[in-house]
Amino acid sequence: MENNKGSAGGFARHRREDLIGKTYTYICVLLLIIVITAIVYFVASKGLATFITDGVSPVEFLFGTHWNPVGDNASFGALPFIAGSFIVSLLAALIAGPLSICAALFMTEIVPGKGKRILQPVIELLSGIPSVVYGFIGLTVLVPFISALTGGDSIGYGVAAGALVLSVMILPTITSIAADALASLPRGLREASYALGATRWQTIYRVILPTLAPSLWTGIILGIARAFGEALAVQMVIGNAPFIPKSLLTSASTLTSVITLNMTNTSTGSVQNNVLWSMALMLLFMTFVFIIVVRLLQRRNKL
């Protein structure tokens, strides 16, 4: 029989392999941390330069409604864009949320086998379409349609078009999270409800949805986060006017659309360029907020 100490060569080899594996994973993690920290640092330093170097007041940036970045009386009120981002994202979630949850219920509760086989690939396809294609369709189909719907009073570009395009884009995000949550629900809960003489609708409404509320909210928040960060498709249909929208049909802008439109027109280091970085910082900050909310919801989910 082989003695454990006798196979010293094997022991050394095992230790060496462990060491190599460990070092490799450490390097990967370190690289990730460096990249993330560098991005955050870069965005923060650029974004804060607007206020520190260029002397723009943060209050004006956050709450000013006047955006006129060029000239002697330049003003940098970004509120119209902040408001625009929130309005289109929330509207998109308002449209996509109920639709997605119903789609997920259809797949898992109403027609489990067939529903899932047909809907799942469709949803996956939706999530794979590039955002420029969504924007293009919105521009070619949705914008003229909205214009025609209002009898030509509106040009069609605006908040409604932006929110609709975004709602289709976030539909797969919310649906797949909701469908996963529904699938993870213990079977016993449904049976217990049925055995008490509940109908399917009562079971969905009173047992399944309340039990899954935190997960469903997680899906909706992640949908809002995606809508908040989407630039191209929105920019193509929202009209890009620097004002707080007064109705669903008025043209507006979002933080992302202003950045994509203006980044190539400004020179690095100028106040016009720095203020775009401030908006990027704002987007980064909102992403953190969304992640924190999702974390809190998941903690609640554990009960």
Place this chain on the structure above:
Amino acid sequence: MQTSTQPRFGTEELSVFYGTHEAVKKINMEFPEKSVTALIGPSGCGKSTFLRSLNRMNDEIASARVTGRIWMDGEDLNDRDTDAVTLRQKIGMVWQRPNPFYKSIYENIAFGPRYHGTRSKKKLDEIVEQSLRRAALWDEVKDRLKESALSLSGGQQQRLCIARALSVSPQILLLDEPASALDPVSTGKVEELVIELKKELRIVIVTHNMQQAARVSDYTAYFYLGNLVEHDDTTRLFSNPANQMTQEYIMGRFG
């Protein structure tokens, strides 16, 4: 329309198919009032499937098909015109794994009665207390009714599920291995409860535990490969089984 072949509560030629596989084969069985009937047999013998078909829970499984008749006071429960939702109020069910709703203890019990239209807070309070008392859980939880049902121990959760089933005043209780996921002390409590509850209702219990069947039941039915092999008085079946297969199974020689 009561004829001599129709049991008060029981089955006539009841079969359950999963696809083309016949999991339960033409079972004729009667469950007498105020008694416990134990269904025993090796895993996969069809006893749980049979139990589930009694309150039409197999309706929820797309591939399952149930033929034959389930009689209850002259009505065929397996008739497609019989509303499964209504009949389930009369036939409660408890499963192997405790499955309380992710709600408070109180809400778990008040849930069923609310479905069926009880709105008055006073009436609901009454039902909650009465159901918990009948399930011998009241003294342990009366001061924490607002707490999550998931904060209870496994044994308490199972008694909560029994209380929940009792909340809609069923006439029959179906128990699918109600104690097999519990520790011995909790198992003892559930068994005491079964013996107590049979004073008021019919109970059908599926169990893998021979001693448990012998302790709690008045009648025992031995299932094998979807067939009802033997159905008799519990004492007689355990002391002097008529069938060789039953004898071997209860002696622990196979299964």
